[in-house]
Structure formats: C-alpha cells, structure tokens
Amino acid sequence: MPKKRSQPANEDSLIQLLKYRYPSKSPQLKKGIGDDAAVVRPTGADEFWLITSDMLVESIDFRREWTTPRQLGRKSISVNLSDLAAMGARPRFFTVSLAISPDIPERWILDFHDGLAEKGNALGAHLIGGDLSRAERHIVVSITAFGESLNGKVLYRSGGKAGDLLYVTGSLGRSAAGLKLLQDPGIKSRVRLRKEALKAHLDPEPRCAAGLWLAQSGLVSCMMDLSDGLSMDLPRLCAASGVGAEIRAQSLPIFQPCALWNCDPVDLALHGGEDHELLFAVPRSRNRQLEDKYPARFPRITRIGELIPGKGKVWLAGQRPEERHWLLPQLGWDHFKSVP
Numbered sequence: 043m044p045k046k047r048s049q050p051a052n053e054d055s056l057i058q059l060l061k062y063r064y065p066s067k068s069p070q071l072k073k074g075i076g077d078d079a080a081v082v083r084p085t086g087a088d089e090f091w092l093i094t095s096d097m098l099v100e101s102i103d104f105r106r107e108w109t110t111p112r113q114l115g116r117k118s119i120s121v122n123l124s125d126l127a128a129m130g131a132r133p134r135f136f137t138v139s140l141a142i143s144p145d146i147p148e149r150w151i152l153d154f155h156d157g158l159a160e161k162g163n164a165l166g167a168h169l170i171g172g173d174l175s176r177a178e179r180h181i182v183v184s185i186t187a188f189g190e191s192l193n194g195k196v197l198y199r200s201g202g203k204a205g206d207l208l209y210v211t212g213s214l215g216r217s218a219a220g221l222k223l224l225q226d227p228g229i230k231s232r233v234r235l236r237k238e239a240l241k242a243h244l245d246p247e248p249r250c251a252a253g254l255w256l257a258q259s260g261l262v263s264c265m266m267d268l269s270d271g272l273s274m275d276l277p278r279l280c281a282a283s284g285v286g287a288e289i290r291a292q293s294l295p296i297f298q299p300c301a302l303w304n305c306d307p308v309d310l311a312l313h314g315g316e317d318h319e320l321l322f323a324v325p326r327s328r329n330r331q332l333e334d335k336y337p338a339r340f341p342r343i344t345r346i347g348e349l350i351p352g353k354g355k356v357w358l359a360g361q362r363p364e365e366r367h368w369l370l371p372q373l374g375w376d377h378f379k380s381v382p
C-alpha cells in the first residue's frame with residue numbers, strides 16, 4: 043500500500059497513487075490510467091475510442107511573452123494529439139477549457155481558438171465544446187482530445203519484450219534548444235536554425251500519420267510519445283513493459299547546432315523534453331521489414347538501443363569505452379520536482 047505523504051514525491055508516484063485509489067472495472071474500459079490515453083470500446087462499437095487530457099499552465103508550461111495566442115492554441119492541441127499518435131489513433135474531436143486573467147483581450151481569446159481550430163482541423167480533430175472561466179493572474183488551458191482506432195489496432199506502452207529494438211522518430215532536443223534561445227536572447231544563431239528550434243518549441247508537430255502507420259504495420263510491440271524527455275519517458279515505457287533498456291549516446295538523433303548555443307546536444311536529447319516524437323520498440327526479427335517499409339514521407343526513424351531484461355532501469359552506453367553502462371539519471375521534466 044502506498045505510504046501517506048504530505049507532498050507528492052513526483053508526477054509518476056502521484057499517478058500511481060490515483061490509479062490505486064480509483065480502479066475502474068467497466069466492461070467498456072480496455073485501458074485506464076497509466077498510458078498516453080485511456081482506451082474504451084463503447085457498447086456495440088467496432089472501434090476503440092481513445093481519450094487524453096493535457097493542461098498548459100502559464101509560467102509553468104509556457105510564458106505569455108514568448109508565444110502568440112495562435113501559437114499557444116496550436117501547441118495546446120498538438121501536445122494532446124501527440125498522445126493519440128502515441129497509441130496509433132486517428133484524431134477526431136476535442137474540447138477546451140480556458141481560464142483567463144482579466145487583462146486578456148477578446149482578440150487574444152479569438153486568436154487562441156483560431157490556432158486551436160486550425161491545427162486541430164488540419165489533423166482531423168474538431169472542436170466540439172469546452173468551458174471558459176476567470177483566473178486571477180495566469181492563463182490555464184486544459185484540453186481533452188478524442189481519437190478513434192483503425193481496424194481495432196492500438197499500441198500500448200506495455201507490449202515491449204527484452205531483445206526488441208528501440209527507435210525514435212525525428213530528432214531529440216530541438217524543442218529544448220528553442221527554449222534555450224527564448225531564455226537567452228543574447229545567443230547568436232543562424233536564422234534557419236533559430237526558426238527550426240523555435241518552431242519545435244512553440245509549434246510542435248505531433249506525429250499522427252507516423253503513429254497511425256506504425257500501429258497498422260503490426261510490426262511494433264510498444265509505443266509512447268516523448269513529452270518529458272527520453273530520460274523520464276523511456277523508464278515509463280520500460281516499467282509498463284516489465285523490461286529495462288540500453289541506449290547508445292552516439293546513436294541519438296541529436297540537434298547538433300545547439301552545441302554552439304552553450305548547450306550539450308546529447309544532454310538536451312536525453313533530458314530536454316517536449317520533443318513530441320514517438321518512441322517505439324520492434325521485435326528484432328521484424329526490424330529489417332519495418333525499416334524497409336517505413337514511408338520516406340514521414341519523419342525519419344533512428345534506432346537508439348534495445349530493450350533488455352530489467353525493471354524499468356535505463357542504461358546509457360557512452361561514446362568512450364569507459365562511459366559504457368551508466369545508469370541514466372532521470373533529469374527530464376517532472377511537474378512536481380522541476381523548477382520552472
């Protein structure tokens with residue numbers, strides 16, 4: 043039984059506590075608390091419905107002065123759709139609840155919703171309702187997104203086996219590099235690279251099409267999206283699958299340009315967070331088939347390591363022989379540990 047605490051130690055332990063306190067045994071529920079989205083099958087339905095919620099709080103998850111309202115709207119729906127992509131679902135609908143301080147003009151509210159609707163529609167999700175309220179100082183955005191499976195195929199965090207090969211889509215650390223540029227306006231950078239990093243941070247692209255393809259391929263054993271950094275999220279995938287993992291620093295698809303911005307690209311790839319890329323595993327017998335069939339029009343995939351026997355522990359093999367097999371510290375984002 044979990045110990046009583048006055049303060050939650052971290053986000054994961056709080057989620058475990060809530061999962062323990064509120065078990066659900068509904069026959070329509072396929073997966074409850076603990077994955078990227080809940081999975082339900084309404085009575086008589088052929089497909090599963092996937093439901094996910096994500097909140098953005100001003101000064102914790104974003105700064106008003108760094109983003110336009112339209113960008114904030116786009117990002118708010120994108121981070122939710124990333125959780126649907128993580129399970130291979132097709133985005134369908136979403137609701138938005140918004141609390142705003144008295145100094146926010148109507149124009150801001152409309153621009154925010156334009157961003158939401160524009161990005162949601164582009165990916166197949168339509169705004170169907172929500173709520174508006176007042177907050178004393180900070181803006182709070184909470185979205186609930188609904189997705190639908192295709193051919194009943196859903197990928198969970200829990201299907202990985204020791205020996206499976208680990209992959210990620212896209213590159214890691216770009217969003218954190220963008221945040222670094224916002225935090226330190228004195229950093230000199232080339233316009234194209236600055237744009238790329240800022241776009242990754244302020245207007246990320248959820249991997250919906252790649253996620254759907256990976257789920258339909260039948261070649262993937264488990265999947266999640268990377269929102270809190272590889273060092274935080276990979277142990278979650280491992281814990282759900284009852285395995286450990288070993289990743290290689292030199293295999294990570296890092297965002298190299300940030301080396302010139304007082305950043306360590308490997309550090310940002312491991313711990314930066316908000317990448318919204320997909321992390322997935324493929325049985326060793328099927329990885330050639332996956333690499334051959336994976337469509338070139340999707341963000342590239344990179345093999346970063348493998349699942350090994352273990353209980354949620356992640357090992358990092360470094361670039362030099364003496365760096366082999368460090369236990370990877372969990373330095374990514376945790377709402378109950380991190381200082382914004």
Ligand SMILES: [Mg+2]
Binds near residue numbers: 078124125268269
């Ligand atoms: Mg997620």
